[in-house]
Amino acid sequence: MDVINRRWRLARRPEGPVRREDFVLDKAPLAPSPGPGKLLVRHELLLCAPTIRNWISGKRESYYPTIEIGDPILAPAASRIVASDDPAWPVGALVVGLGTWQDYEWVSPEDRGIRLIPDGISSRTAMGLFGMNALTAYFGVIAVGRARRGETLLVSGAAGSVGAMAAQFGRILGCRVVGLCGSPEKARWLREDCGIASVIDYARENVPDRLAALCPDGVDVVFDNVGGEFLHQALAHTNRHGRIVLCGQIATYDVDDPYAGRPLDMMRIIYGSISLNGFLLNDFSADIPEAQQKIGEWAKQGLLAHREDLRDGFDRLPETFMALFSGSNQGTLLGRIADEEGRAL
């Protein structure tokens, strides 16, 4: 194949909020196959996930990918197999896994956690309702938070891609759910489409007052996408034996200091027998098929609202990604760089 491959690489580590200048776009002929066992994939949809902000910060020696300066930006992707020497990975099949901000890429399926998407499921659905964010919400609420019928579940970033699923899974389990979001439009969508009756617009309402009013019996499970000040307010309302599920800390991602935010009231955690629990979707890989089946059933019964915020154009991937941090996205934010016929966008 004689193709020109577009790619966005890391130009420099962002200082503070991510800017377009932190990325550099170039084009180069596609490299030949690096050897047997590799698939050539064409990326269609790239998930804009807050965690990518940490991958490019390069500050945290830790348990997750670091993107070096000059590297293509890593991102969860839905992709089409274009070349393969393995019949288990047929050409034309749709896959999801870790991709990069490139049109084409030679990948090793194991290294990138790539799996086949069954026929009949679109790339959009594979990245949305059945995607990483929905699964993260599922295991966070059910396995980590152990939310039970009759308990109160508090979700931050509740109109976000992960949060909206977490709030709805809580509702389906029979929890009293309180969701926080940052605009009247998001609040309306949560109430009317997601069936979350109790919503706090943190940008327009006093969060401690509203928490006191909406959670008179306290909170049993906190599903936190935000961190920072919210985590303190939530902890102050957490009941004895409460579980705080730490999914993300988007409030602090733009801050270079790993110790951003305020110290937690540790004595409240101790005396309250409260647990704070970090987790990653990878912890539950073995249970993903079961979770997807469950989510599929609930979706079929009309119990789940989901929306994708699809933004076309390879050239504006940085702007699409940046929308996450201004909170202007509505639902799962996906950068679309090729259509289903493989036409570049």
Place this chain on the structure above:
Amino acid sequence: MDVINRRWRLARRPEGPVRREDFVLDKAPLAPSPGPGKLLVRHELLLCAPTIRNWISGKRESYYPTIEIGDPILAPAASRIVASDDPAWPVGALVVGLGTWQDYEWVSPEDRGIRLIPDGISSRTAMGLFGMNALTAYFGVIAVGRARRGETLLVSGAAGSVGAMAAQFGRILGCRVVGLCGSPEKARWLREDCGIASVIDYARENVPDRLAALCPDGVDVVFDNVGGEFLHQALAHTNRHGRIVLCGQIATYDVDDPYAGRPLDMMRIIYGSISLNGFLLNDFSADIPEAQQKIGEWAKQGLLAHREDLRDGFDRLPETFMALFSGSNQGTLLGRIADEEGRAL
């Protein structure tokens, strides 16, 4: 009975380190029985536990007792029943539960979590090897931390009353145990008497360097009595899926700000799938008899070193209590205010 009852009451809320002037001693004739169902007990041993520092701070609306100004100081106690109208609570029996810094007191057994100590166990053993601190260590290591054979357990305050038991329970379970303490004498005792080979003297050694040297494969379970800077150092060495057991935060008890200490590296917690777990002994009340049997067996096999630091004298209870915070106690710190024959000390 015509007795004069000595009592120590809270004179004022401590600012910074506890001082003798924060307490006031008085004597008053013993009040008559407040009604049926109450026991009159004479306290013999009063446990000096760091948690009492929080009870007297009055700053934390929360899940635990607050001692008001003018109130007698609450403390776990071993006591003798002096008067009772209930045959289930016979006069002369030894009990443990929540007491106060007084010679005598009318108590309701349920309100104070009082239970009978079987014949043949001394008040000293009841408060030491079988007492609240040992049980707290037991459930913290086994139930909360889920420490397993072959894992690395890191214990702060390891020569303290709770810590020494936590370290030894870890050793018995087959963990590689690393203990932190603050003096060469304590380090020697931990090594020679408790069988903890890896000890860090935090006052004389560089903790991060020593942690790196002693825990080349990281730490799986942290049992933390100290908080503050230690918790950061421990978190930096905690493995994926590590469990941090929050037992105490003695490093911060003298600070009025509930948000003392530094913010935690939340992203490390999330990406590491690490959990921070508060707990109280009360969470495991139902399992106490089984735990005591287990501890008794281990003690009989000579697997457990334990030492009590018994300090006689009602008049110097404040000084005895203050020894906790200077770290000058050696083992479970008990204020003895009456001997086994009921003579006042």
